[in-house]
Amino acid sequence: MRAKKEIIEEVREVSSVGTSNHTEYMLNIMAITMGLLLEVHCDIRDQLARINNAAADSGNEKVEYYDDIDTSPAITIESLLELIPSTSTRTRLRKAFEKLNINNLADLLGKTSHDFLGCYNCGEMTLASLKEALSKWDLKLKGDR
Secondary structure, three states, X not given: OOOHHHHHHHHHHHHHOOOOOHHHHXXXXXXXXXHHHHHHHHXXXXXXXXXXXXXXXXXXXXXXXXXXXXXXXXXXXXHHXXXXXXHHHHHHHHHHHHHOOOOXXXXXXXXXXXXXXXXXXXXXXXXXXXXXXXXXXXXXXXXXX
């Protein structure tokens, strides 16, 4: 597991980049935190495996550990698009994401409704579908209330 000093240095490095996008900054901090939690989870799992091996050798009862943590990224652009039932709407949004250079959630949350409405073939209905999908994760576009 990484030392506390390494983690603090990583947070300082992200903080010193001077990003103008607060959402991007917070997502970077969250990614560091999630990485640390995953390391702790793996460390606990490994320690319990050693305890269980020792317990088996001595004839004692094993310790139960439920390893049901999903280690995949919870929210991705693709998982967001999967929430939209219409294939044609997903296609229009993919093209808008490409035009607006949206590659990840931070990029998406940094865009406004106006940005999307400026894209060809991305009108009010497509935007409403995007907002509805975002609302399922309690997220909004920049400037939305």
